[in-house]
Amino acid sequence: MxxxxxxxxxxxxxxxxxxxxxxxxxxxxxxxxxxxxxxxxxxxxxxxxxxxxxxxxxxxxxxxxxxxxxxxxxxxxxxxxxxxxxxxxxxxxAELSLDDLLEVYRLRGLLESDAAAVAAGRFTAADLEVIGEAARDVERAAEAADLVEMITANRRFHFALLTPCGMPRLLRIVRTLWDATDAYRAVYYNSETNRERVRAEHDAIVRAATEADADRLVTLLADHRNHAVDSLRHTIGTPI
Structure with missing residues (x-):
């Protein structure tokens, strides 16, 4: 080269x-x-x-x-x-920035809501098994307070939920947004309270996916994102 x-x-x-x-x-x-x-x-x-x-x-x-x-x-x-x-x-x-986080999560909300709504009607038994195993991996990492593994498993969990939507261009954009915010997740997961919240929210999300309840799934994922933002809002400051 x-x-x-x-x-x-x-x-x-x-x-x-x-x-x-x-x-x-x-x-x-x-x-x-x-x-x-x-x-x-x-x-x-x-x-x-x-x-x-x-x-x-x-x-x-x-x-x-x-x-x-x-x-x-x-x-x-x-x-x-x-x-x-x-x-x-x-x-x-880069310094952590609430403005940056809010922009990324706003874009994620728009894209992931569409993807989850479509995916909910397409989940197969194999898809649900992958989703469930990823959720268990998140739980094991949370119990061990292994933030790197929790971030990795959490990513598998969310993309196992979204991938069945069958929209590769949309998913490529979502992956880029995720790549930009792992440092924020590390801050969020550093709290035991937040780790417990993530586990509980994932359980509810898995149930909605299993029941193919698209509306419930979209709502739970939105709440999941919003809880992270609300917590980080107090950690990394206020927008300019």
Whole structure:
């Protein structure tokens, strides 16, 4: 791959080595996917905290990769709003913003409501089994207070609910919105009260899906999103 003709500067000063939370349990199939997954996990777990500069040389060395896949992963995260680029200073992890969260969740509400309404009439026994198993994975992770696994299982749960809608373009957009907000989920799940709420709400959502009750499913998912936003509203401030 040719060298970047306009490389972006980064802060090359020494930085502490990242810990083992950089490394995913299973390495994704491509180097770029591996780096992107590692950065997502680091942001979610707080290894890369909001506002922290991203030391590209140090991270590339820690992950054992070149700067090329790291730059590509950072561009993806920048497009999602998870990192920001500052001229002459390089990349940094984006600060948590209630305005950003509200916009993402508003878009999710519009798209996911349509997807869930359609999916409710298409659930097969196999779909419901996948939904139920994902819900159990969320519960096990919540009991262990394993926030990374809870986020991963929660994503499986929600997309198991939505995928039967059969609208791949819509689902691609929804995935991008989800990718942009995992750091917010980590904050939300850090509370035991919120973890218990998620488990209870998932139980109700599973029942609505099993009964193919589209209206109930859409309502429960909206309440589920709104409870998260209401909790985070008190944690990350008020909109400008």
């Amino acid at each position: 040719p060298a970047d003709p306009n490389p972006r500067p980064d802060d090359r000063e020494a930085a502490p080595r990242a810990d083992l939370r950089w490394h995913a349990p299973e390495r994704p199939p491509t180097t770029q996917a591996f780096v992107l997954d590692a950065l997502r996990r680091a942001i979610t777990t707080g290894s890369l905290a909001p506002g922290r500069p991203i030391r590209q040389d140090a991270i590339a060395a820690e992950l054992g990769v070149s700067r090329v896949p790291l730059r590509e992963a950072l561009k993806t995260l920048e497009a999602e709003g998870q990192v920001v680029y500052r001229p002459h200073r390089g990349y940094a992890v």
